Amino acid sequence: MEIINEQRAVQEQYKTGENLNTRISLHAKYSTNKTGFGNWLFSHYDILPDSRILELGCGTGDLWKSNLHLVDRSMELILTDFSENMVSIAQNALGEENCISYGVVNIENIPYTDNRFDIVIANMMLYHVSNLDQGLSEVKRVLDRDGCFYCATYGENGIMPFIAGLLKDYGITDNTNKNFTLQNGYDILKNYFSHIQRLDYEDSLAVTDVEDVLDYIYSLTTLSSIAKLGRHTLEEVLEKEMVNGVLNIPKEYGMFICRK
Helix, strand or coil, rough: CHHHHHHHHHHCCCCCHHHHHHHHHHHHHCCCCCHHHHHHHHHCCCCCCCEEEECCCCCCHHHCCCCCHHHHCCCEEEEEECCCHHHHHHHHHHHCCCCCCECCCCCCCCCCCCEEEEEEEEEEHHHHHHHHHHHHHHHHHHEEEEEEEEEEEEEECCCCCCCHHCCHCCCCCCCCCCCCCCCCCHHHCCCCCCEEEEEECCCCEEEEEEEHHHHHHHCCCCHHHHHHHHHHCCCCCHHCCCCCCCEEECCCCCEEEEEC
């Protein structure tokens, strides 16, 4: 029952691009590291001419928007998501290119042949996978023998754990999804890949308008316990933490680079 409820929550969360765009906007507006997480991720991808690339959980296609000029026409790039609506948004954002195709794909049942891709990307989505063993087995299967799997995720000491800590007097505890984090990701991945490297992205938020943080919180459908406190109460708690008009919030994001 718990898995079914989680799946429904995820489906609801990504029914449209609005919730995801709200979260992207907070990072874009207040991140202290101006490189940008997507740009940082892309800088670590070893993409060569003729690369065959599969992205699982492409979302709005944001990773590729500012890097589309780096996609060589000799490449094959397949952008997929379990949400049909997300695939449509990505397709509308990136347009039709001969080297790019789109599809609705569940990581637990990837519809491609063995050793098909030089690169597989799965960013900020593995913690949503109900059967992660099956999903990672599928990634390993479609990855070429010399291929590389890139997967980004968050840590257990970031935005929502910080906010939950501020609200502990209201009985709020941190219920962040920890199915796949920077802390436990290595131990999970080592069952499928022989060489794993973890890279951390140094960043934080310097927020000057707590309304944007409230919008972020309410975009996360799994955080109903926090939302039930009411927007006014949340606003008061956050504003008390501001120093000289700035609310400093830690971020913990990074990626794993894996080879067979």
